[in-house]
Amino acid sequence: MTIATPAWSLTENASLRHLNTFHVDAHAPRMLRVADPAALPEALAAVADADLLVLGSGSNVLLAADPEDVVLVFENREISALEHRADHTIVRAGAAVIWHELVMWSLNEGLSGLENLALIPGTVGAAPIQNIGAYGVQVGEFIQTVEAWDRQQQCWVRLDQDACQFAYRDSLFKHEADRYLITAVEFRLPLLHELQLDYAGIREELQAMGIELPVSADVANAVIAIRRRKLPDPDVLGNAGSFFKNPILPLEQVDVLLQHYPELPVFPGNGDSNRKVSAAWMIEKAGFKGQRDGDAGVSPNHALVLVNHGNAGGAELLAFARRVSAAVLEKFGVPIEPEPRLVGARW
Secondary structure: OEOOOEEEEEEEEOOOHHHHHOOOOEEEEEEEOOOHHHHHHHHHHHOOOOOOEEEEOOOOEEOOOOOOOOOEEOOOOEEEEEEEEOOOEEEEEOOOOOHHHHHHHHOOOOOOOOHOOOOOOOOOHHHHHHHHHEEEEEEOOEEEEEEEEEEOOOOEEEEHHHHOOOOOOHHHHOOOOOEEEEEEEEEEEOOOOOOOOOOOHHHHHHOOOOOOOHHHHHHHHHHHHHHHHHOOOOOOOEEEEOOOOOOOOEEHHHHHHHHHOOOOOOEEEOOOOOOEEEEHHHHHOOOOOOOOEEEEEEOOOOOOOOEOOOOHHHHHHHHHHHHHHHHHHHOOOOOOOOOOOEEEEOO
């Protein structure tokens, strides 16, 4: 059965295979598609008896089982410049905008800030939830306002940067996952800012490109080249990008690890008392880079990337990820946790 209006539609027994980048063949009992966020309260009234699972492109989710919830999909894909100032522009993007398209749009408009986040899969609406980050930059640095429907208070809210409680791969929206339905995000993007080049080979890539004085677009091109070499294309090989978070450990524990493993890559943490260590390095040293069990495995090019070689189910992928985590814990005494949201299971 399908109910359709110009602003929203509701479909029963909907396939989610093309709404998750692992390409897990899960099904939703009902799918609610919303083209006009203004009609969201009306659309939600049609499924008032059910819990919701919001999916963008499903690039940060592992469907370990068929969801019992109604799957909500936004379809608003507008990007606009709200306000131009001497040194920055406020940009508004709908929840359904593909993230990489926003990055490239901003660069074409002469704006900076998002270049290190080029080619990250997913949608704008999902970006604040995970506080997506790459190559030394986190999106929360540039978010000014998140617009959302507050299901608890039954009203529209506009949450500023502080209210979003951004942290490493974390935010308010992760801790209150069922409360806020993000419909749009507004970014404060500078015309010029200090480029972040000292992370994961960006300077070396720029040198190989023959660029001595890079601008933001050059950094984006370097990041795109690096990501395409290291990370599999989800359209070709099912994956959700980096599956494991780099653990943040107390400085004392890091010092002990470095005594035994001096080559362990270590990065700044979120303060003087801790450091971030490389989960990819530990996974590789535990012997899992490029390994597979059936169609579930780890990418041969990047040890952080869990992959679906064809028809692995979500439960199979989760079981393999748990094996990887257990091996790292046994070898290094360090727990590693997944970045993506798990549906139908707990870690």
